[in-house]
Amino acid sequence: MIECFDPVSREFFAQPVLSLARRLIGSVIVSAPPGEALTAGKIVETEAYRGPDDLTAHSRGGLRTKRTEVMFGHPGHAYVFLLYGSSWAFNIVAGAEGSPHAVLVRAVEPLVGFGTMALRRSRSADHRELTNGPGKLCQALGIDKRHNGADLTSPELFIGFSKKARAVKLRVGRSARINIAYAGSWVSRQWRFYEAGNRYVSAAPRI
DNA sequence: GAATAGATTGTCT
DNA sequence: GACAATCTATTCT
Numbered sequence: 001m002i003e004c005f006d007p008v009s010r011e012f013f014a015q016p017v018l019s020l021a022r023r024l025i026g027s028v029i030v031s032a033p034p035g036e037a038l039t040a041g042k043i044v045e046t047e048a049y050r051g052p053d054d055l056t057a058h059s060r061g062g063l064r065t066k067r068t069e070v071m072f073g074h075p076g077h078a079y080v081f082l083l084y085g086s087s088w089a090f091n092i093v094a095g096a097e098g099s100p101h102a103v104l105v106r107a108v109e110p111l112v113g114f115g116t117m118a119l120r121r122s123r124s125a126d127h128r129e130l131t132n133g134p135g136k137l138c139q140a141l142g143i144d145k146r147h148n149g150a151d152l153t154s155p156e157l158f159i160g161f162s163k164k165a166r167a168v169k170l171r172v173g174r175s176a177r178i179n180i181a182y183a184g185s186w187v188s189r190q191w192r193f194y195e196a197g198n199r200y201v202s203a204a205p206r207i
Numbered sequence: 208g209a210a211t212a213g214a215t216t217g218t219c220t
Numbered sequence: 221g222a223c224a225a226t227c228t229a230t231t232c233t
Contacts (some may be wrong), residue, residue: 015212047225049211049225049228056225057225058225064220065218065219065220066219067217067219073219081217081218082214082216082217082218082222082224083217083224083225083226084215084216084223084224084226084227085214085215085217085224085226086214086215086216086226086227087215087226087227089225089226091225104225106225129227129228133226133227134225135226135228136225136226136227145217177225178225179222179224179225179226180225181225
């Protein structure tokens with residue numbers, strides 16, 4: 001199963017955060033924790049966060065704390081944080097080392113391990129709500145605090161492309177980001193990307 | 208399907 | 221002590 005996916009190279013993550021967010025649409029998160037079943041999902045929705053200028057990013061103003069530290073490190077690592085007390089959010093560190101940029105993965109389409117995801121989510125295997133949100137996909141893929149700072153070129157958790165579906169051309173839409181507090185002009189920037197028409201996209205696009 | 212209220216905890220001020 | 225890049229159950233229609 002795992003050999004169905006080609007891991008991306010380290011350089012792939014080093015590109016500017018907006019182009020990375022765009023190009024991640026259609027790529028696949030493969031999760032294979034030791035002793036647990038393999039799960040994988042196609043990324044259908046992302047958002048770019050570009051500190052220190054971006055006032056909606058955790059790294060706004062260059063804020064460098066224990067939590068935001070990984071974003072300042074090498075690209076291609078995971079930034080996982082807790083929000084609203086009970087949901088984890090999975091981000092991919094982008095750009096050059098020292099620039100605190102990251103791509104939030106907001107939704108995936110289940111590809112492998114429907115049963116395992118359904119078990120982790122306490123849902124039926126064909127349910128849309130398996131992975132149509134940042135917290136939901138983390139639960140379904142078994143991603144949590146342990147993965148903060150993890151190298152995303154490792155066999156236990158990596159980003160790749162399906163060997164079969166690589167050539168498939170996707171329609172990618174853009175919109176403003178979702179559920180961010182007032183932060184001047186940053187709120188209306190079209191920094192959310194999604195696969196048009198995919199039913200696992202978390203919310204209807206806004207203008 | 209859409210709108211609403213309540214839950215819940217690590218991180219930062 | 222307040223907040224947060226959300227989720228879930230509930231109550232409508």
